[in-house]
Amino acid sequence: MTIHASFDRFSKKRGTSFAVEDLTFEVPAGRIVGLIGPNGAGKSTALAGLTGLLEATSGRATVFGMDYRTLQKPVTKVGVNLDGMDIEPGLTGRRHLQICQLAAGTSPESVDRVLELVDLTAHGKRKVRDYSLGMRQRLGIASAIIGSPKLLVLDEPANGLDPDGIQWLRSFLRDFASSGGSVLVSSHQLTELEQIADEVVILKRRMLFRGSLENAMAVGGGSLEAAYFKILEGAR
Numbered sequence: 001m002t003i004h005a006s007f008d009r010f011s012k013k014r015g016t017s018f019a020v021e022d023l024t025f026e027v028p029a030g031r032i033v034g035l036i037g038p039n040g041a042g043k044s045t046a047l048a049g050l051t052g053l054l055e056a057t058s059g060r061a062t063v064f065g066m067d068y069r070t071l072q073k074p075v076t077k078v079g080v081n082l083d084g085m086d087i088e089p090g091l092t093g094r095r096h097l098q099i100c101q102l103a104a105g106t107s108p109e110s111v112d113r114v115l116e117l118v119d120l121t122a123h124g125k126r127k128v129r130d131y132s133l134g135m136r137q138r139l140g141i142a143s144a145i146i147g148s149p150k151l152l153v154l155d156e157p158a159n160g161l162d163p164d165g166i167q168w169l170r171s172f173l174r175d176f177a178s179s180g181g182s183v184l185v186s187s188h189q190l191t192e193l194e195q196i197a198d199e200v201v202i203l204k205r206r207m208l209f210r211g212s213l214e215n216a217m218a219v220g221g222g223s224l225e226a227a228y229f230k231i232l233e234g235a236r
Contacts, residue, residue: 001028001029002028002029003026003028003029003065004027004028004063004064004150004151004182005026005027005050005061005062005063005064005151005153005182005184006025006026006027006061006063006065007023007024007025007026007046007049007050007059007061008024008059008060008061008062009022009023009024009058009059009060010022010023010024010046010049010056010058010059010060010061011023011056011057011058011059012042012045012049012054012056012057013057014045018042018057018205019042019045019205020042020045020046020049020205021205021206022059022206022207023042023046023059023206023207024059024207024210025201025207025210027151027182027183027184029150029180029181029182030177030178030180030181030182031177031182031183031198031199032173032174032177032182032183032185032197032198032199033182033183033184033185033197033198033199033200033201034185034186034187034193034196034197034199034200034201034213035047035184035185035186035187035201035203036186036187036190036193036200036201036202036203036228037202037203037204037208038204038232041203041204041205042203042204042205043155043186044082044083044155044186046061046203047082047153047155047184047186048082049061050062050063050068050153050184051063051068051078051082051153052067052068052074053082063077063078063151064077064150064151073104073105073147075100075103075104075146075147075149076104076105076106076147076148076149077147077149077151078149078150078152078153079141079143079144079145079146079147079149079151079152079153080144080152080154081141081143081144081152081153081154081155081157082153082154082155083155083156087128087136087139087140087143088128089127089128089129090127090128090129091128092124092125092126092127092128093115093120093123093124093125093126093128093131093135093139093142094111094115094124094125096128096139096143097111097114097115097124097139097142097143097146098111100143101146104146104147106146106148110146110147110148111146114145114146115142117142117145117172118138118139118141118142118168118172119138119168120135120138120139120142123135132160133159134160134161134162136160137157137158137159137160137161137165138161138165140157141154141157141169141172149181150180150181150182151181151182151183151184152173152176152181152182152183152184152185153183153184154184154185154186155185155186156186156187156188157169157185157187158187158189158192166192170192170195170196173185174196190224190225190228191224191225193213193224194213194217194223194224197213198212198213199211199212199213200212200213200216200224202216202228202231202232204232204235208231208232208234208235209227219231
């Protein structure tokens with residue numbers, strides 16, 4: 001089985017306490033892995049460690065067996081859209097993607113390709129400041145896929161999407177995984193994760209659960225949300 005991302009006893013200390021401790025799991029090719037936990041559980045820290053935005057205190061997080069920071073042309077391997085990755089509001093959506101395309105070293109045609117994939121072709125000439133939250137989310141995903149990566153790392157990608165947008169995102173992520181890609185997605189929308197995730201990791205500083213969606217839902221009597229709260233309660 002090809003592994004696209006891996007955490008091996010990854011730990012990050014902030015001050016005298018751990019934000020994440022001893023996190024170990026893998027993201028295989030063709031799979032969508034949901035990372036869930038309460039606010040402050042360490043999800044963002046884990047994603048930042050995986051994508052080279054911070055240094056592990058101990059352990060390691062790797063993509064394609066390597067430290068993200070050592071990848072050649074990382075955007076062609078890993079597409080990243082994390083909370084706090086702001087887009088300049090004075091740019092048009094198309095201009096933002098053109099900058100991403102130049103940085104990625106891909107063809108100019110990739111801008112039109114990703115605009116169409118995220119259904120923003122008609123809005124490419126509008127300034128980002130005039131985009132709805134859902135449109136900004138789509139633009140962030142377009143930025144992540146402009147290098148045609150094999151791994152997507154997404155933080156709350158469904159935030160701000162209307163029902164049509166959520167349906168689009170669901171189909172897009174499933175198609176991406178079905179084509180051999182993989183997705184690591186952090187989300188609070190547990191009912192939506194039930195529709196797309198293959199595997200689930202529940203985190204509250206330490207990993208509380210790692211396994212298939214089916215096994216997770218079995219803990220909660222057929223509900224991921226029920227399983228989530230049951231597992232958190234058991235960890236107190």
